[in-house]
Amino acid sequence: MRIIITVGKGGVGKTTTAASLGLALRDRGYSVLVVSLDPAHNLGDVLNFKSRSSRMKILDNYEIIEVDVDEAVKKYLDEVSLMIKSTFKHLSVLNIDKYIDILSNAPGVEEHALMSEFKRIIQENDNKEFIIFDMPPTGLSLRIISLPFIHRSWLVELKKLRKAILDRRRMLKNIGEDVGEIPVDESSDPVMRELDNMLKECDFLVKKLTSRDTVCILVLAPETLPLLEAERALRKLTSLGISVKGCVVNKVLRLREPIPELKSKIEEQERCLSEIRRTFKGMTIVEVPFLEQEPRGVDALRRYANYIDSLVESILRS
Amino acid sequence: MRLRDIVKKMFSGISETFKERSAELIKLELRELENAFTLLVISPLIGLPGPSTITSLRLLPYIERELSQSLNVSRRLDDMLAEMLGYLDIT
Ligand SMILES: Nc1ncnc2c1ncn2[C@@H]1O[C@H](COP(=O)(O)OP(=O)(O)OP(=O)(O)O)[C@@H](O)[C@H]1O
Ligand SMILES: [Mg+2]
Numbered sequence: 001m002r003i004i005i006t007v008g009k010g011g012v013g014k015t016t017t018a019a020s021l022g023l024a025l026r027d028r029g030y031s032v033l034v035v036s037l038d039p040a041h042n043l044g045d046v047l048n049f050k051s052r053s054s055r056m057k058i059l060d061n062y063e064i065i066e067v068d069v070d071e072a073v074k075k076y077l078d079e080v081s082l083m084i085k086s087t088f089k090h091l092s093v094l095n096i097d098k099y100i101d102i103l104s105n106a107p108g109v110e111e112h113a114l115m116s117e118f119k120r121i122i123q124e125n126d127n128k129e130f131i132i133f134d135m136p137p138t139g140l141s142l143r144i145i146s147l148p149f150i151h152r153s154w155l156v157e158l159k160k161l162r163k164a165i166l167d168r169r170r171m172l173k174n175i176g177e178d179v180g181e182i183p184v185d186e187s188s189d190p191v192m193r194e195l196d197n198m199l200k201e202c203d204f205l206v207k208k209l210t211s212r213d214t215v216c217i218l219v220l221a222p223e224t225l226p227l228l229e230a231e232r233a234l235r236k237l238t239s240l241g242i243s244v245k246g247c248v249v250n251k252v253l254r255l256r257e258p259i260p261e262l263k264s265k266i267e268e269q270e271r272c273l274s275e276i277r278r279t280f281k282g283m284t285i286v287e288v289p290f291l292e293q294e295p296r297g298v299d300a301l302r303r304y305a306n307y308i309d310s311l312v313e314s315i316l317r318s
Numbered sequence: 319m320r321l322r323d324i325v326k327k328m329f330s331g332i333s334e335t336f337k338e339r340s341a342e343l344i345k346l347e348l349r350e351l352e353n354a355f356t357l358l359v360i361s362p363l364i365g366l367p368g369p370s371t372i373t374s375l376r377l378l379p380y381i382e383r384e385l386s387q388s389l390n391v392s393r394r395l396d397d398m399l400a401e402m403l404g405y406l407d408i409t
Contacts, residue, residue, distance in 0.1 A: 084375050106371055151370065161355050168348035177341055182383065190380045198373060 003122065003131050003208070004245075004315065005145070007233050008219035009226040010137040013250035013288070014038075016295055016304060017219050018134035019046050019064075023298065024305040024312045026062040030129040034062075035121055037114050037144070038136040039069040048297040058298070067117050069110065076113035077104055111144045118144070119205055138229045142236050148205035149240050155199045162192055215245035215315060218280070222249055222272040231279055245318065246284035246311045249276060254289045284314040349387070356381055356388045 004021065006014040015036065022034040036043040043064055049056055055065050081100040103109060118133065125131060135141040169184040183189035208214060216237050220226040230247065237244050253262065253269060276285065288307040295304040305312070359381060362371045378385075 080372055080375065084379075103371060108370060112370060112372060151373070154373070158355070158358060161351060161358070165348060165351045165355060168344050168351065171344055172341060172348070175341060177345075191377055194376055194380065198376065 003214040005133045005216045009229045012221045014219045015134045018132045020301040020304040022132045031061040032130045033128045034132045035065045036134045041066040072117045073113040115147045148202045152202040210241040218247040221251045222269040250288045251290045252287045284311045286311045352384045353388045356384045
């Protein structure tokens, strides 16, 4: 199973690109699942698909999922609450449900919930050849994606500290001090066990994200701000060890006749295009013109796919 | 008493005090490490940056003893300073 993630500034065409990329792969005979992790979904809209359920079959071998973010947060907190209840058994007076309710508004919980959905979806859809994730705008995307990496380094530090604690306890015990009923070995320490469990969960995600089978596609418009965001995303993703395969420059204005009012716009575009070729050298860069009609529905998305054909090929080659 | 015995006795006395002394230092170190660990674990719950809230909640049940120890320490922070200075023979 391979994973493709589309990242870029709001409104540049991530969803359109994800849906069309999926279609192109499906038309080449692969089974494809496109997943929207954006709290503001429009994957169904882009495909002109009316039914509103979370999982929809558009064509044979082409399914989409729109993750209900509120539902995901709830599911995530339910899991957490269950886990906590089982460990805080002796504290039945503690009204954990109240606390969990409040947690749903805590900073960072949405990212955690989305990351945990990401994990659940790739675990439950192992039979698909491609899973394409349509992400929310850059900032939130990068926060979600870097979560397991940040979490992992915390856990590693906590483990080191815990190990130092157990070492001291063992030393005291060895020189005959009475340390009481506390764990002195890593194997008997429940804290170490829990740290290891959490580390294992992070490792799974870190491994998946940095695997050769996972690639990010940057989507941008030939304008200064989307370009700056794409550069930032490229730096961040590369520093995490995630492979960025290519970029889609969408909504490129190609005018038959020059229009004076658009002169400076076109100049900015050309400046950005040459900057893009410099910054993303070595990656597959594809351009999609600004289309007269919004590319919505299967047929329009197939036409859109023609523009990104060399990107599809390069994904298939790698 | 033969000189050898005297020397032996003297040394065993010294090593006893050394042992006591180092045990006290290890205990002090252990408590500091436990406090640091506890603080890191609960930091997201008290609004400090740290590992996620969820990490905290998952570890919390197992660090009850350390947690109450840390709380005690912070309650008598002044005492603790005196205690540490005592260990280091500064006063
Ligand atoms: N090449 C194009 N020409 C004209 N319109 C386009 C083109 N590509 C995308 N659009 C239109 O631009 C709008 C935004 O596209 P899309 O929803 O794919 O962007 P997005 O990056 O997913 O946005 P969001 O950040 O809101 O999720 C849509 O209405 C889409 O139909
Ligand atoms: Mg979108």
